[in-house]
Amino acid sequence: MDHEAEEQQGSDDPRIAWTRRRVLDATRQLLVEEGQEAVTPTRLAEMTGVSRSTIYRRWPEPNDIIFEAIADDTEAPPFTPSGGIRQDLTRYLEALREGLRGSHTGLLATRIDRAEHDPEVAKMLRTIAENRRVLIADLLEHPREEFSEAQALIVGPLMYQRFLAREEITDELIERIVDAYMQNRTDLSE
Amino acid sequence: MDHEAEEQQGSDDPRIAWTRRRVLDATRQLLVEEGQEAVTPTRLAEMTGVSRSTIYRRWPEPNDIIFEAIADDTEAPPFTPSGGIRQDLTRYLEALREGLRGSHTGLLATRIDRAEHDPEVAKMLRTIAENRRVLIADLLEHPREEFSEAQALIVGPLMYQRFLAREEITDELIERIVDAYMQNRTDLSE
């Protein structure tokens, strides 16, 4: 009852929502294509047609623009479980690999960087990780409380390959991740 | 024979080396404590005492300052192998965990971010990963060619826990990583 709507927070004036959307979209585009230092009020004004006055009025602290831009990107991975646990996990990792090839993945790198100095962003990352955790835990019918380490073992290798080693995520890697999880799972369940 | 020295590249004039060192040290400090947007020629001049003229003269493109700063940080993890493979791997991961608690770890987040838009930084990350790979592969007496996936499985979970989930790296996590690797290893060797 407290919050009015989900998409447009606060006012329902279409003008507000419109400028907000245009600016944040442009911000994400700049973040992906050029990097954080490219995101500047003047630049956003040129791109969107929104005047500098409006941007400064709505975001008195320009840093908040980037924050809102990366906060709005709540990418819920479309995924429909079906087969057994092993197959579902494999398909989840394949979907995750596909997602890591998408353009908006660059936003994750931005978050990683800013989380080092902005506690709010750090909290954002923790929240995202936790949401994913319960999602995958349920998918794998794994007790949520014991899933913290398992999540790191499952998702970590893909993230490492994408952001640190910067190499392709092979089918073999996914297979080994699944094998390791299933092995450990049977070890625990009996 | 081509390269003259390692530490001081090019000239051996102590004045050049001195300013270079002061500026790059200050850059790393700023990167860790405040973030990329804090690294600016004027700011560096104030911190180091080096004049703006000198900074602009030596780095006509200010972006190169950050690049050199994160490139110079070739942290070779001090590690002396001794016991069996299982124990060595455990101790390596514990050392890695300790390293991830250090302050210069923030530089890694900077690299991850900049690698998205700077091919040179991306190459830097790949090189670092590869150097580590042969190091760990030799430590574990693992064929280097087949170690790519294993490295992701070993290092990935720690990186995920540190930069994405932003939670503590537990002893249990390390133990599970080691278990999974040893399990997979025996599977392959016989």
Next chain:
DNA sequence: GATCGTGTGGGACACTTCGTCCCGTATCCG
């Protein structure tokens, strides 16, 4: 459909920072 309220666009403004240049000086090297 007219009127009030509110968000926007445009421009002016002082201020800061950026990047370049020049020159006097200090330091290094032979």
Next chain:
DNA sequence: CGGATACGGGACGAAGTGTCCCACACGATC
């Protein structure tokens, strides 16, 4: 000691920042 070279300081135009004010247009309400 003397030539070469890097540094420091200051001046400079250009550009960007953040703030303000006012006219305008759009949305909502009667």
